[in-house]
Amino acid sequence: MNILLTGGRAPATLELARAFHRAGHTVFMAESLRGHLSQPSNVIKANFVVPAPRQSPDAFFVALKNIIEENKVDLLIPTCEEIFHIAMRREELPCTVFAEPIKKLDGLHNKWKFVLNAVEHGLSVPETMLVTNMDTLYHAYAHWKELVLKPTYSRFAARTLILPSLKQASSTLTFHSRAPWVAQHYIKGTEICTYSICHNGRVTAHAAYPSVFTAGRGATIAYQHVDNPAIFKWVKNFVARNYFTGQIAFDFIQTTDGQIYAVECNPRATSGVHLLASHPQFVEAFLNPQMECITPADNGSYMLSSAMLIYGLPEAYKNKNIKQWIKTFFTSSDVILNFRDPLPLLLQFRSLLAYMKIAREKEISPLEAVTFDIEWNGEE
Numbered sequence: 001m002n003i004l005l006t007g008g009r010a011p012a013t014l015e016l017a018r019a020f021h022r023a024g025h026t027v028f029m030a031e032s033l034r035g036h037l038s039q040p041s042n043v044i045k046a047n048f049v050v051p052a053p054r055q056s057p058d059a060f061f062v063a064l065k066n067i068i069e070e071n072k073v074d075l076l077i078p079t080c081e082e083i084f085h086i087a088m089r090r091e092e093l094p095c096t097v098f099a100e101p102i103k104k105l106d107g108l109h110n111k112w113k114f115v116l117n118a119v120e121h122g123l124s125v126p127e128t129m130l131v132t133n134m135d136t137l138y139h140a141y142a143h144w145k146e147l148v149l150k151p152t153y154s155r156f157a158a159r160t161l162i163l164p165s166l167k168q169a170s171s172t173l174t175f176h177s178r179a180p181w182v183a184q185h186y187i188k189g190t191e192i193c194t195y196s197i198c199h200n201g202r203v204t205a206h207a208a209y210p211s212v213f214t215a216g217r218g219a220t221i222a223y224q225h226v227d228n229p230a231i232f233k234w235v236k237n238f239v240a241r242n243y244f245t246g247q248i249a250f251d252f253i254q255t256t257d258g259q260i261y262a263v264e265c266n267p268r269a270t271s272g273v274h275l276l277a278s279h280p281q282f283v284e285a286f287l288n289p290q291m292e293c294i295t296p297a298d299n300g301s302y303m304l305s306s307a308m309l310i311y312g313l314p315e316a317y318k319n320k321n322i323k324q325w326i327k328t329f330f331t332s333s334d335v336i337l338n339f340r341d342p343l344p345l346l347l348q349f350r351s352l353l354a355y356m357k358i359a360r361e362k363e364i365s366p367l368e369a370v371t372f373d374i375e376w377n378g379e380e
Contacts (some may be wrong), residue, residue, distance in 0.1 A: 001287075004028045004095070006075040007062075007080030008038035008047070008081075009351055009370070011304060011335050012273040013338070014344055016079065018043050023233070023283040028071055030064060032082075032373050035350035037336070039342035046071070052373035053085035061089055068095050077286065079247070081155070084109065084376035098286065099246050100267070108267040110378060111152050111182050118262060120287070121241045123234055126253070126261050127185040133175055140183035141166050148184045149173065153377035157218025158368050162186070178378060189255040192228060193220055196235055199289030201243040203236050205282065207275040207296050213303075213312040213328065216367045218251075221307040222328050223335075225275045225296040230260050232298020238262075274302045274335045301316035303332040306348060 003020050007013045008031040017027045021043035029044045032052040039047050048067050048126050064086070068076065077098045078086050084095075087102040099105070107113045115128045129140050131149065140147055149169055150160040162170060163186055173181055178377035191211040208228050211220040233253055239248065249270040251263045276282050279297040308329055316325035336345045358369035 001025045001074045002028065002072055004030060004068060004071070004076045005038075006030045006076070006078045006082050006086070007269070007374070008044075009033045009036040010080050010269065011037060012269045012271055013079040014038040014041060015273045015277045015335060016077065016269070017041060018279045018338065018341060019283055024282070028067065030067055030075065032060070032349065033354060034346075035354055037344055037351050040347050042341050042343070044140055047086050053082045054373050054375060057085050057088075060085060061092075065093060068093055075249075075286075077269075080374055081268065081371050081376055083268050085374070098125045100244065102281070104244070105267050106244075106378065108265045109153065109376070111150060111154070111264050112180070114265045115182070117242070118238065121238065123238055124259070124261050125189050126263065129171070129183045131175075131181040132177075135172065137169060137173060137181075137183070138166075143187045144183075146186035148186050149181055150184075151323075152180050152182055155218070155371060155375065156216055156367050158216060158365065160217055162217070170341075173206075185231075187253045187255060188320070189253040189259075189261075192226065192231060192252045192254055192260075193249065193270065193272065194231060194235055194252065195247070195249045195270045196239065197247055197285045198239045198244050200245055201240040201288065203239055203247075203293045204288065205276050205279075205285035205290050205294045206232060206235065207272040208232070209272060209275060213308060213325065215304075215307050215311040215317065219307075219367065220271055221312055222301070222303040222332060223271055223274055224301040224332075225299065227295075228254070230254075230258065234260060234262060260349055271335075301328065301332040302335050303328065304336070305329070305332075305354075306336075307335040 003025050005013055012157045020027050027044050028046050030050045032046045032050050046352050050063040053060040073095045075096045083099050087099050087105050090097040106201055112130050115125050118125045130278045131137050144165055148162050193206055193211050198203040207225050208231055209223045213222045215221050245267045249266040275296040279305045281294050316322050355366045355369040358372050359366045
């Protein structure tokens, strides 16, 4: 089968490319970032540089359609936020697209709509308010002593404010009719992330992992599966009630008494891919809607070693968590390192330099630069 992946900048996408190649499929890659992480991989038959979907959506779509036609692609699997741009016109593409239409994806990507969705189906989420102006912000502070604020469209918790004072919040938030914020009651507990592959409301692969070390506030960089039946049940119920097909991920908080609350949803690939990729049926989970759900085949620990050094180590030092960092770093396998496919590890600095260049030019953080050309924030 000919597989086209988009979003080659992400380690999860490189993992997918290697898994599909091992299973005997032919892998193509389309990306708008030059010199991206997956570009030098020897498992990819051909790499294609495409226009940036955020800045040039029409040109991006035309390029994607041409790639599919010329290479007789059978299945397109979007992995990062380009999925939203693809979803807008997925019916026009001459292959199977492993993604839902944009209306359904928006209902999950938008943090307010996701909460409404979960509440409608009787699934636990933190108490949440939509914040559209200063009056609603004041109302949120009158309702809760401790809260979290974040834009309805955001990623990596890049702009999230955790337990801000009213003075800090009122001086930070800016309001736009198409870019409101949400306020959520702050819940103290353990952060657990999930990743699942789904077909027509059924889960065919699932992994869960605590978020201990992160790049910035939200991007987890070390992964080890935890068996959490309550969270798995929540995910299965949500997927079934939304009749969802595709890759989907959730961030949960679990309190000390075992209560779980889904904080937000990412309807795309996330780092949980790394925990499942070694399973012999992992690729089948994308192709066989009827198979029984698989979970990670081992209890291995994985990490992005460069991110653990750049982000994890300073944060561990700041939080006096050096012992756990040392244990994690020296007992985890790097997800990019593969002796049969060594160039992505050796040349990963190229994408890091590209992000730094974008960050400098656009006056944003390096983490925000990662999605600058692909992100979608509810635009028509």
